[in-house]
Amino acid sequence: MSSSAVVHRAPVRKVAVFGGTHGNELAGIYLVKHWQAHGAEIQRPGVEVKPFLCNPRAVEKCTRYIDCDLNRVFDLGSLGTVVEDTPYEVRRAQEINRIFGPKGSDDAFDLIFDLHNTTSNMGCTLILENSRDDFAIQMSHYIKSYVFLLCILSMSYGMLLLIISLLCETGVEVGPQPQGVIRADILEKMRKIVKHGLDFVQLFNEGQEFPPCTIEAYKIMEKVDYPRNKNDEVIAIIHPKLQDQDWQPLNKGDPLFLTLDGEVIEYKGDSTFYPAFINEAAYYEKKHAFVKTVKVKLTAELLRSEIRTFKSC
């Protein structure tokens, strides 16, 4: 191996754990409320860990959002001035940006775990926004040694994660869980991801070296909509052979959709892809029946915190 690069990063001092970015994804909401009352579990020496409910009005109504999707308004345009009819979630995004950011400021949080659920059979998934973030890749690699975990490399949509965080953005997505339901098994998986993520932060801060590593991830290439009629109504549903088969290879000729007349719509492309977010409830309105991903490898250099570097000077 020719590389002997070492990445130094400042220790992580401020971590946020977000639940309720979507008000009907209950695992993060239950965990955040619990940790707001009983925080010992998520505290780590020398780190401020702040559990936070992002969209309390949507949580109260057990709905994804009130006016618009909070997780799509963290773009710089939306974070500008408030006018009278500014949607609730846009105002909330500005508030969150003030509390946890703004990006680049001295007070900004270093790391955010944003806790989500999906109705898709995706298991435990970390959503990364940057394929070259050594810290995020090292943390994912660490968590993967404790929890069976997939990593997905997302396209950005003006998501919360992208704007605020200085050091690392990590979406935590666990499913399958219906909207408005809390399942103990799903909650436990999410809890473990956060625990091991925070353990990693602690080890990093204490000066542990993390040797170069590679993780397998899935890169989102394209979003595929349902077949629709002129009125924009869905006219073919996820084929039963595709349902629940997130991350399984899909090849030419494999069934994608089924009409109510029994017509099967097949995948016609030549290249293999790995579907995810299959039949996610919240994505009907966004016109995604599933996303197409391809496998990629993400590599990280040796990582250590600046503390250790200073000590060795």
Place this chain on the structure above:
Amino acid sequence: MSSSAVVHRAPVRKVAVFGGTHGNELAGIYLVKHWQAHGAEIQRPGVEVKPFLCNPRAVEKCTRYIDCDLNRVFDLGSLGTVVEDTPYEVRRAQEINRIFGPKGSDDAFDLIFDLHNTTSNMGCTLILENSRDDFAIQMSHYIKSYVFLLCILSMSYGMLLLIISLLCETGVEVGPQPQGVIRADILEKMRKIVKHGLDFVQLFNEGQEFPPCTIEAYKIMEKVDYPRNKNDEVIAIIHPKLQDQDWQPLNKGDPLFLTLDGEVIEYKGDSTFYPAFINEAAYYEKKHAFVKTVKVKLTAELLRSEIRTFKSC
């Protein structure tokens, strides 16, 4: 056997198939929309079969209801006069009652299938409102010979079924399916129930005799709420050993709930019961974590339509 009773009923002339009583339970909605465009599948000789979308505004928003639960306002009080601030669903209930009822009128529909989904792992369930309705029991017995099916005897809540129908009220409940999601496997099961229900109607109308029968059913005895704090927030979730165990016997000492501190809350009663609607998303606000049922036997007399009786006169 001492009984030789024969129940004669008038032939079934008007059948309604309702979808979208709850706007986020998609299987019935997809089927009804399909049948409105392509009705041959549900037509039977000599019978008017009308597919109908009950709550179109809730369907459009993919939400259970707009102002209040349509399936709880079919009581005679709600069906009275309209005032300016009458909730949308109450006005809609009055409209439905006018179109398909009113109960006792010559024009009223004879039979309604009201199609629902649940997030609970209940499989295919028929909800009956009357333990002594020979027609409903015979029809359930018939459908059970084609589809693995459970019957549940419900307490009434001013449900749609109770008020309108003259002859028979049948709720069709299929799960598990998340709200806002359509699964092909769940849709197919629901479709089979309706098909065999309509086949039964046809055979009955044609004069087939259905010999006395007995079916096993589950009678709802009690609704059990989640443990809550003073602010009415849920503080313990369905225990993983209870999750998805609808219809399985629950005995003293079996776990019911789990707090986020790890405390297990057990069933303390002496008698065995059979839980259903475990962790149904829509029942958090209704304060039901599950319902307790007991097994009962429902028996029906020999059934034949009046046509045959007339012929043999």
